[in-house]
Amino acid sequence: MAQVEATTERIIAADAETVFDALADYQEVRGKVLTGHFSEYEVREGGDGEGTLVHWKLQATSKRVRDCLLEVSEPTDGQLVEKDRNSSMVTTWTVTPAGDGKSKAVVSTVWNGAGGIGGFFEKTFAPKGLGRIYDELLQNLATAVEK
Numbered sequence: 001m002a003q004v005e006a007t008t009e010r011i012i013a014a015d016a017e018t019v020f021d022a023l024a025d026y027q028e029v030r031g032k033v034l035t036g037h038f039s040e041y042e043v044r045e046g047g048d049g050e051g052t053l054v055h056w057k058l059q060a061t062s063k064r065v066r067d068c069l070l071e072v073s074e075p076t077d078g079q080l081v082e083k084d085r086n087s088s089m090v091t092t093w094t095v096t097p098a099g100d101g102k103s104k105a106v107v108s109t110v111w112n113g114a115g116g117i118g119g120f121f122e123k124t125f126a127p128k129g130l131g132r133i134y135d136e137l138l139q140n141l142a143t144a145v146e147k
Contacts, residue, residue: 002112006130009106010138014145016103020078020095022145023105024049033140037133050074054082060129088112105141107134 012019022029027047034041039057046052052072059065068089070082080093089111098104109130 003110004112005108005110006128006134007106007108008131008134008138009104010135010142011098012103012105012138012142012145013101014103014142014147015101016078016095016097018145019103019105019141020080022141023093023095024052024072024074024080026052026054026072029141029144030054033137033144035133035136035140044069046072049080058133060133105138107138109134 022033025048026043031041031043034056037059039059040055042055044053044055050073053069054072055067055069057065057067066084066089067086069085070091071085073081073083075081078095082091082093084090089109091107091109094106094108096104096106
């Protein structure tokens with residue numbers, strides 16, 4: 001099994017604290033900025049950053065649906081980590097200042113991919129597909145927080 005990674009970033013015209021607070025708000029904001037690839041969104045515990053337990057289904061392709069149950073932690077300032085209880089998938093959101101009321105939001109997801117030829121195709125195509133999904137999500141986040 002090879003590790004698969006998908007990373008996307010975006011400069012957002014809002015300060016880092018505003019962007020981070022929006023990302024960490026699973027109760028109000030996060031469900032609204034998700035793309036059509038996400039369904040069955042439900043906050044099961046908490047709802048604001050550290051200690052949140054959130055569920056969704058992620059449909060990456062017409063045939064590939066992941067049932068995700070994510071535990072949220074905040075290991076450092078400006079960083080959210082979502083660990084899936086149902087798989088090896090870990091998504092890290094990092095928000096840093098990018099000068100003059102702007103911030104840089106980076107989302108990186110890693111998981112243990114399949115072996116063999118299936119693993120080759122997963123490692124080749126899954127990062128691009130997930131990157132497009134997260135790019136759209138970051139656009140939705142920017143729309144929600146930019147003044």
